[in-house]
Amino acid sequence: MGRGKHSVLAAAVTVVCAVTVLGAPGTALASARPAPTPSPSASPTASPTLPPDKDLEAVRAKLDKLYHDAAVATDAYNAAEEKAKKQSAEIVDLARKIVKGQQKLDDLKDRAGAAARAQYRGGGLPPEAQLMLSEDPQNFLDGAGRVLEGERATKGLIGEMTRTQQDLKQYAKDASDRWQKLEANRKAKAAAKKKIQQRIAAAEKLQSRLEKRQQERLAQLEQEAALKAQTAWLDTGVLKEIRSKASEAGRKAVEFATAQIGKPYEWGAEGPKTYDCSGLTSQAWAAAGHPVPRTSQEQWKQLKHVDVKDVRPGDLIIYFDDASHVAMYVGDGAIVHAPRPGRTVTLAGAGSMPILGVVRPDAG
Missing domain, CATH: 1.10.287 (Helix Hairpins)
Incomplete structure (x- = not known):
């Protein structure tokens, strides 16, 4: 990856993943976000009270389960x-x-x-x-x-x-x-x-029952959970061990995948306008001249496994015990992936979800 593009990518990772969390393991989550400033004209009782976070956490857990089953x-x-x-x-x-x-x-x-x-x-x-x-x-x-x-x-x-x-x-x-x-x-x-x-x-129906402020708080809780998981992953010191550079094919795959950022997720889709998680990774590597299996589970089964510490840009990170999600590592502790329905192709922390392992499409 060229130096200029690497800088742009690093900047994008900073915006999406909060560089204070991605680059500084151990930093408190609160430091990644400024404290909200109440509006001087707003009365403390002007808006309905939000349900306790534990209730929204239960909603978040249920949504995660529904979207995981869908994946x-x-x-x-x-x-x-x-x-x-x-x-x-x-x-x-x-x-x-x-x-x-x-x-x-x-x-x-x-x-x-x-x-x-x-x-x-x-x-x-x-x-x-x-x-x-x-x-x-x-x-x-x-x-x-x-x-x-x-x-x-x-x-x-x-x-x-x-x-x-x-x-x-x-x-x-x-x-x-x-x-x-x-x-x-x-x-x-x-x-x-x-x-x-x-x-x-079912997920959309559950979300539709929430008021706008509840949905905003739910999104905030999702971000906090992802940042917490990313911080825990970085606290292991894994990023200090990752030194590998992208292969020529890996660089092409990363360029293709990152060029799709902002395009909607759609289950079963392989582009060019919409993608699901394995549709994005399989098309990226096809564009790089190394076709890979279509599904995340087959990518996990058929491609060469490498240690997480040896991951390099272009490698695929497989998530969850059932290999139901896949993303592409792009460097600097970040991935590009198509998350789930209602979301778009985006950058995220590589450790923001439970990692099953890493596979390399162009091994050997």
Whole structure:
């Protein structure tokens, strides 16, 4: 990453993550925000009293659970979608093989029919019988060679017809299997979609019940929780150990991902206008010339694992025990990610969520 872009990125991280927390482990959270100044014209009883923070914390916890469930379902939806695409392509390929095989079989049958008609024109006698009736020794010898060739050709024709018929039978069986799997994936995809919609609707309904000031306080509590988690992560001294620089491909992936900042989250989306978490990371690495699995769980399963202390810009950080969220490390203790419905692609602290591990798309 160029020096100028690195400075811009560092500045953006400062704005989003509060540099006093990101860069100074152990600093009190209160120091990251100025104390609110009451309006001189406002009366202490002018606005309804906010519910205790513990009640809003319960709301926040419930929202986190709903959006987490939606994220898990989104991963299942994306996985089913990928399998359906693959199976559909396989079915199309099998259909082409079936058409080609049937054309070949029809041609072989035509050739067999032509041979039968030629035999009929020869008086209905097989070539061996016609040969025995020949009185010319030379004709007999020449004919013997032709008979042997004809027998071999006939056997070859019959064998090829048999193999082609067997191939067509196997193609049909394979196509039937793919259709069954495709149908199963369609059902899994529909179930995942329903679950996503239910969880998001429940979260939105819960939020809609809050007054504006309650929603603002809830957002503040969410930020405080993220900053607290980031501070705890930095207090381990991990940032002092992280020294690795981005690879060329990693730099391109970071450039792509950060260029999407501000675009809305949408479950199942892979851009270019909207993204979900793994849609963003998979498209970023595709743009860098290193395609990766579509879902966060498959990225965790298939890509090379590296120690957190060895993380470098472009690496993917997988979150939560079920690998239901993924973000891209961009340096300076920060990530870029598509958080959840109602949010946009943004920068955040790398330790603001429970880290499962780090994977490297361009390892080796």
